[in-house]
Amino acid sequence: MSITFFVNAAKRTLPVLAAAGLALGIAGTASAKTDLLVYTAVEADELKKFKNEFEKDYPDVSIKWVRDSTGVVTAKLLAEKNNPKADIVWGLAATSLVLLSNEGYFQGYAPKGLKKLDKKYYDPKNKTPQWVGQRAWIAAVCYNTVEAGKKGLPLPTTWKDLTRPEYKGHVIMPNPNSSGTGFLDVSSWIQLMGEENAWKFMDALHENIARYTHSGSAPCKLAASGEIPIGISFAYRGAKSKNAGAPIEVIAPTEGVGWDLESFAIVKGVKGAKLAAAKKLADWSVSKRANEIYNEEYAVVAMPGIAKPVKNFPPNILNQMIVNDFAWAAKNRGRILKEWAKRYDSKSDPKKK
Numbered sequence: 001m002s003i004t005f006f007v008n009a010a011k012r013t014l015p016v017l018a019a020a021g022l023a024l025g026i027a028g029t030a031s032a033k034t035d036l037l038v039y040t041a042v043e044a045d046e047l048k049k050f051k052n053e054f055e056k057d058y059p060d061v062s063i064k065w066v067r068d069s070t071g072v073v074t075a076k077l078l079a080e081k082n083n084p085k086a087d088i089v090w091g092l093a094a095t096s097l098v099l100l101s102n103e104g105y106f107q108g109y110a111p112k113g114l115k116k117l118d119k120k121y122y123d124p125k126n127k128t129p130q131w132v133g134q135r136a137w138i139a140a141v142c143y144n145t146v147e148a149g150k151k152g153l154p155l156p157t158t159w160k161d162l163t164r165p166e167y168k169g170h171v172i173m174p175n176p177n178s179s180g181t182g183f184l185d186v187s188s189w190i191q192l193m194g195e196e197n198a199w200k201f202m203d204a205l206h207e208n209i210a211r212y213t214h215s216g217s218a219p220c221k222l223a224a225s226g227e228i229p230i231g232i233s234f235a236y237r238g239a240k241s242k243n244a245g246a247p248i249e250v251i252a253p254t255e256g257v258g259w260d261l262e263s264f265a266i267v268k269g270v271k272g273a274k275l276a277a278a279k280k281l282a283d284w285s286v287s288k289r290a291n292e293i294y295n296e297e298y299a300v301v302a303m304p305g306i307a308k309p310v311k312n313f314p315p316n317i318l319n320q321m322i323v324n325d326f327a328w329a330a331k332n333r334g335r336i337l338k339e340w341a342k343r344y345d346s347k348s349d350p351k352k353k
Contacts, residue, residue, distance in 0.1 A: 034277040035062050039077065041070040041180060042091035042262065043217060043236070046297065053293060054284050061277040069215055070096060070180025081105065084267045088278040090285070093180040094261035095187070097131040098330035106130045106265040111282040121261060121302035125327075133261040134285060136300040138317055139185055140235040141251040142220035148229040156230070159189070159253045163204035171208045172219045173232035175348045177337050180260055181216025181234050186340055187329045188258025188322050202344070212348040224248050236297055239312040252314035256322045259300075 040047070044067055051063045066086065068076070074096040077089065081103060089097065089106075100106065101123070108128035123129035141162070143155055153170060156162055162171055174182030190198040210228060213219055219231025220238050224246035238250035264285055266278045284290055291303040299310040300318060314320075 033060055033062050034273045035064050036274065036277045036281060037064050037066065037085065037087045038281070039066045039073050039086040039089045040091040041068065041073050041093070049293070053289070054281060057284060057289075058277075058280045061280055063281070069178050071176070071178040071183065072214075074099070077105065078103070084269060086267050087270050087274045088264060088266050088281060090264040090281065091134065091262045092264075093184070094131065094133055094263045094326050095183065095329040095333065096180070097263050097265050098326050099333055101125075101130040101265065102330065105268060107268045107270070109266050109279060109282055111279070111286045113283065113286045113288075116288075116304075117286060117302045118304050122263075131263045131265040132282070132286060133263045133302045134290070135262050135294040135298040135302065136259045136321070137181070137184075137216075137262060137298065138235045138252070138259040138300065138321060139181065139188065139257040140220075140233060140238050140314060140317075141253060142223040142231045142233050142238045142241065143249045143251055144223045144226055144229050144247060145249060146247045147223075147226050151229060153229055155249060156251065157254055159201065159255050161253075162208060162230070162232075163201065164208075167208045167230065169208065169210050170228065171205070171230045171232065172210050172222060172228050173205075173212060174216045174219060175212040175214055175345070176340055177345075178214040178351070179216040182212070183329075183333070183337070184258040184260045184324075185232060186336060187332070188256070188324065190336070191258075191325065191328070192256055192322060199339075199343075202340075206344050206347070209344075209347055212344065214349055214351060220248075235299070235313050235317060239310055240297065242312040250312055250314055252317045252320045254320075257317065257320050259321050259324060261302075261326075 047065050047067060054063060055061065070093050073092055077100055108126055108130050110128050111132060121133035123131050141156060151170065153166060173185065176182035176186045189201060193201060216234055217237040220233030220241055222228045223231035224241035235250060238248060242248050242250060264282060266282060270278055288303065291301045291306040294301045295307050299307060299313045301307050
């Protein structure tokens, strides 16, 4: 064969090889993207926003959410204790993370920028925090003005009001065994009233309860749609429903309101690229930008000076938040949930299969 043939063949082959090399390079870049398995209880309608915002800053990480109610996620994590699946837990109640931390579930990590957060919003027990808070979700009552008006039900302003006989069958609330909102209600009532008086209050409230849901947001959604006049829920969901035009008032009872802290923690045993990706999410989660996003929907965030008023949140709700003892709530969680179920579970919705 002539030298000319080899030269011409090379001219034809080189572009093909170059294109193949480019394709392999692109494939190599794509395969380098790390999938991060994240267990969360954050409201489903917010997850896409958080994923998009984080991945703009860290395009080499792809978040894979596993989402359910707080109680369900907590139970799942406990069931997986000897063989954890999640890489990081994100947006779960601090009371749950304290409980899991006591079980040795997490590895400590101090995210970049941690010192800019309010100290009461992250693990006070360990020098390198096991968990870090993001934003508070706060108990509230959603009252449908139209449906309540039809039934002649006055606007409740206190927790005790909800035990009045005229409210019988017109109130729903979350089951604390499946809902973090339900648990923060029950644990806060015990802290506010003392244990004996709190159970007496819940006995009286139970007489007026139509049903217990397995979701913290469901009571407010159902009140907003007019299915029930009164739902014990949390302020974010109430404000969001009212902003969308629902005929509801969002009430913070005057005795004080329970709350918990959406928080994150990196699972023990996570290593390599997964650990690096989890740390990136942790660093992003304490950033000013992340706190600004939290504040779009929630009135109380971990970084001081960021929070601005959120439309239709109850006024002065920050001053009505109780002094919440996360350690006490975590320590007594199992006992409280068992007692609650024994007394009231007969009115709970069927569990999802």
